[in-house]
Amino acid sequence: MNEFGGNVMSNNIRAIDRVGSGFPPDEGERLAETLISDNRLNWDALDIDLRGCPAGLLISAFFNAFLQKIHEDASEHFEQAKAIKWQTDFPFQEKNVAEWIARFKPQATA
């Protein structure tokens, strides 16, 4: 609730505030966890700003782990997660992210 008593629905996320510089798949999962646990989040038209994150973090394993975690723990948001708009420092990163997300197929859990 905000100071006016209304819901603060956010759809602009700064990734650098939510992830560290650890192992990329772990950080991808961590980003997913922070989104899943954020009850103020508006999953529609979600915009995640990756600018300022280390380039070595933004690899395929980061995004695969992110989507897999959403699929496992919040599957109702999986399609919305695939439609997230990612802002990156460089055009090649945006292109890579779009390709990795388009290719992603969730793995069945044991």
Add this chain to the structure above:
Amino acid sequence: MSNMVGLLQSRWEIVRTPEAPDTIRYKCTTPFVTMTPAETILTHQNLQRVVRRAISDETTEKVILDLDNCAKCDPGGLLLLRHAGEQLRTAGRLGYVTHSEPSDSFDTIIENQRHLWERTAAKKGNVKTTDSSPAVESPQDGKYLLRSIENRNEMVQEIGEWAEIVKKGADAAPEDVACWEMQIAEVATNTFQHGRSEQIWVSGHFYKQSGVVQLAAIDYGATIPAVIRDEAQRQGRLGTDSDLIAFACELGVTSRCVRQNQGSGLVSLIQSVGINGGRMQILSRNGFFHVNKTRKYRKTPPGASLSLHGTLIILCLKVR
């Protein structure tokens, strides 16, 4: 690749001297330690011959690699030298490197790996270790880089530090450096996830004139052919070790040992190598796979003459 078979002769001349019967000196007769795919295979095979010979001969205590004729060593070569040094040290032999002219690459391996390879002013097998400065822990601008990553959680940070060095030393565009960071992080992550290795060694060098960054990573975990074998069998794609590496580099192929894996890491690397005009070599167990802008090829030498108990990946990328 067929002409490579003709090159598989020894590039290390053995020099034994009566006054030092416990010492074998190997004189390198090639100007490069690696640089090309054929040289990578040769370097590894020849160093393994050196190691096998030294270990099988009980009278050999010291091995000297005389690199006077060798002008250049690339990051892949540094890792292969490091690997051989570790094998000798594990078997209780002493390894020495001698190089008369100053050389950044050999200085790097000597300074960083003094527990494996000592510098020697040896002539005719009389080993005299020279005084040398303390081991270099941090890479310096413009120098070769050689470092182990022992904690996967520090990988991104370490790669970021190297990227800063490349950026400063190379005057490279930030976007190109970021692309390089992404690529080496793909390699290292793949290694930690699929090689099931606790430690990897990474080496790099920036060639200022050509604007090329060369990076190499080696691990001693499960090899790519071993990791991908079950999946290849499932898909009816069993083959040589080189075939298995090539299979692992196909889109969507994954060992399934990590649940979120999509089989896109190596593919991303290959794509960016193609766009960038660089090249990538993978040597794992007894297989070899090479990709450049125009083609992909594989090589499995007869027998088990590669037999790397781990995986070496060498990337060559243009950063401007």
